[in-house]
Amino acid sequence: MSRRARIVITAGVVSALVAPVLLDADGFPLSTYPMYSQARGDEVTLATARAVDGRGEHSTLSLGVIGDSDDPLIVAGELRTAISDGNAARRCEEIARRAARWSGLPAGSVSIEVVTERHDVVAQVEGRPSLLDRTVHASCEAPS
Amino acid sequence: MTDALPAPTRTRSLAIVEAVAPRERLAMLRILTGTFSVAYFLIRLPVFLQLGERRTGFDGVGLAAVLDGPVPSAVVDATVALTALAGLGFVLGWRYRIVGPLFALGMLALGSYRGSWGQLLHFENLMVLYLVILAFSPAADAWSIDARRRPSPGRVESTSYGWPIALCSLVLVVTYVIAGVAKLRYGGLDWVFGDTLRNHVAYSAARLDLLGSSQSPLAAWGVRNEWLWPIAAAGTIVVELSAPIALLGGRLRTAWVAATWVMHLGILAFMLIVFPFPLFLVAFAPLYRVERLWIDRPSWLSRAMSQRAA
Numbered sequence: 453m454s455r456r457a458r459i460v461i462t463a464g465v466v467s468a469l470v471a472p473v474l475l476d477a478d479g480f481p482l483s484t485y486p487m488y489s490q491a492r493g494d495e496v497t498l499a500t501a502r503a504v505d506g507r508g509e510h511s512t513l514s515l516g517v518i519g520d521s522d523d524p525l526i527v528a529g530e531l532r533t534a535i536s537d538g539n540a541a542r543r544c545e546e547i548a549r550r551a552a553r554w555s556g557l558p559a560g561s562v563s564i565e566v567v568t569e570r571h572d573v574v575a576q577v578e579g580r581p582s583l584l585d586r587t588v589h590a591s592c593e594a595p596s
Numbered sequence: 597m598t599d600a601l602p603a604p605t606r607t608r609s610l611a612i613v614e615a616v617a618p619r620e621r622l623a624m625l626r627i628l629t630g631t632f633s634v635a636y637f638l639i640r641l642p643v644f645l646q647l648g649e650r651r652t653g654f655d656g657v658g659l660a661a662v663l664d665g666p667v668p669s670a671v672v673d674a675t676v677a678l679t680a681l682a683g684l685g686f687v688l689g690w691r692y693r694i695v696g697p698l699f700a701l702g703m704l705a706l707g708s709y710r711g712s713w714g715q716l717l718h719f720e721n722l723m724v725l726y727l728v729i730l731a732f733s734p735a736a737d738a739w740s741i742d743a744r745r746r747p748s749p750g751r752v753e754s755t756s757y758g759w760p761i762a763l764c765s766l767v768l769v770v771t772y773v774i775a776g777v778a779k780l781r782y783g784g785l786d787w788v789f790g791d792t793l794r795n796h797v798a799y800s801a802a803r804l805d806l807l808g809s810s811q812s813p814l815a816a817w818g819v820r821n822e823w824l825w826p827i828a829a830a831g832t833i834v835v836e837l838s839a840p841i842a843l844l845g846g847r848l849r850t851a852w853v854a855a856t857w858v859m860h861l862g863i864l865a866f867m868l869i870v871f872p873f874p875l876f877l878v879a880f881a882p883l884y885r886v887e888r889l890w891i892d893r894p895s896w897l898s899r900a901m902s903q904r905a906a
Contacts, residue, residue: 458613458759465729465763469770473777480658480711481704481721481728485775489782492795500806514808521643524807525869529715533653542652569806573798576805577819 494574495584499531501547503561503594510565511558517550531566540566540589552595561594611843612766617758618751619738620887623689625761626696626735628886629726630687632878633703636723637683641676644706648672650713657716658708672709678702686731689740700724700731719871722879725767733760739890764882769839772856776836788833794818794825800867812868828862835859842883853880 468482478484501518502510519527534543548564551557566589576582637644648669656663679702685695704727707720734756736742779787786792798819801811818824835855842852857880860871873879 453756453759455613455755458755462613462759462763462766465767466770469767469774473774478716479661480708480716481724483716483718483721483774485718485721485771485778486782487718488793488796489775489778489787491783491786491790492792492799494791494795494798496795496799496802498799498803498806512806512808518807520646523643523717524804524809525717526643526713526715527807528803530653530713533655533714537653539652571802571806573795573802574819576802577798577811577816579816582802 494572495570496573497568497570497585499528499535499566499568501531501544502565502567503551503558504563504565504591505558505560506562511561513547513551513564514554514556517554517557518547520546520550535566535568535589541592544590544592548592548595557595563591563594566590612762613759614755615758615762616753616755617761618753618887619734619757620891621885622730622733622735622757622761623738623740623743624886624889625726625764625881626689626730627687627739628878628881629723629730630683630699632873632876633699633723633727634680634683634687636872637680637703641680644676644710645673647706647709647713653713655714656708656712658711659705660708660712663712667709675702675705679706686727689736689742692736692740692742696731696735700727703727719873722768722771723873725771726764726879726882729760729763729767733757735760761882765843768879768882769842772836772839776833776839779833779836788829789826791822791825793829793832794822797825797866800869804868810868812866814865815867818866831855832859842880845883849883853877853883856880 472479472482472484476484478486501513503513504510515522515524515527519530521527521530531543534540544564544566547566551561551564568587568589569583570585571582572580572584573582648671651666654663654666679699682695682699682702685691686699703724707717707724711717737752737757783792797815801815801819804811835852838852839856842849856874857877860874863869863871864875
């Protein structure tokens with residue numbers, strides 16, 4: 453390959469790498485690498501799904517039940533997208549179906565809820581009460 | 597090991613395009629990157645296979661942006677199978693001119709498709725970019741099945757082998773610089789001097805907890821020790837923005853590689869987020885004379901290989 457061709461390709465590769473930054477458009481495999489770059493306070497809203505019993509007590513599900521994946525980034529991201537796209541009810545049904553096959557589902561669970569919860573994450577990590585707010589986006593029947 | 601980039605020839609600023617290397621160095625980069633990618637792909641195989649069952653929430657990114665919606669599961673299965681086979685050919689250097697691009701394209705397509713459901717995983721980007729560069733380079737001219745079919749030309753050093761390696765090095769450092777710029781761009785100086793990094797660690801731990809997974813045992817300790825985070829944040833920014841020093845070679849390069857590796861180790865320790873490509877050091881391979889890994893192999897390994905051949 454000629455020297456000129458190598459220069460052109462090298463410039464093209466660098467331009468392609470920098471383009472998402474200039475356009476502020478994240479993608480794959482060319483990215484702005486925005487992960488963990490935004491300013492973040494200690495109060496954060498997180499999407500999750502819960503099992504709820506007859507007394508209204510909430511229990512944690514598992515990554516596999518909530519998102520059919522062992523990757524928390526995928527599970528959290530896709531649940532967030534489902535909520536924002538108005539697909540929380542459909543996602544709730546999917547979670548309920550997976551929960552039916554899950555041995556860890558607490559006895560007495562009557563419903564599954566897809567929620568966003570606002571937490572003081574520092575308090576949460578330190579084991580102190582942290583829940584500030586909860587919004588239920590969808591509720592569906594838990595498997596019996 | 598010593599520098600991957602040679603002393604500049606004509607002009608210092610064009611050292612990337614003038615880089616010369618032996619074909620074995622490029623071959624070893626193919627073997628390392630290919631082996632890592634195939635192992636990663638096989639470990640994550642259930643995730644890729646499960647993509648075929650998905651029907652809702654599709655928003656195409658990368659190559660998948662050309663799709664109007666999810667593809668049939670048979671297409672996903674076939675792509676996964678073809679990519680796995682091509683990966684094997686990539687590592688072994690078998691019919692590389694066809695198999696190399698096929699594997700890179702497969703990984704690019706599957707990575708794009710996997711990222712099209714609401715969550716991009718940025719730790720695959722660099723690996724795929726290396727694969728694309730290597731796929732279109734003569735990386736199977738040595739230490740490959742293809743090379744065995746041809747008479748050996750002896751020791752050959754050329755820009756044909758050096759430039760793709762230097763291009764991978766350039767991609768590596770630009771990527772880290774972009775990541776550093778993003779933190780200042782989106783987070784501002786508060787990312788360095790405020791509580792942002794501590795809150796990110798707490799957020800990651802809380803997210804894991806709420807999703808029914810386990811948080812890092814170090815997270816609570818780290819969050820309690822607030823003094824740690826401005827130091828870690830400043831260190832992260834310095835490491836990422838100073839990535840170009842790795843191209844200078846020598847101790848500066850190795851110091852940067854060590855600092856970057858420690859940074860990723862810290863991310864793993866406090867946030868349980870794994871960036872496998874740099875953690876397994878494969879991301880840094882273009883910066884070194886990696887062919888020495890085989891040429892300078894321990895004598896016991898040479899003896900064992902000889903006995904096996906006999």
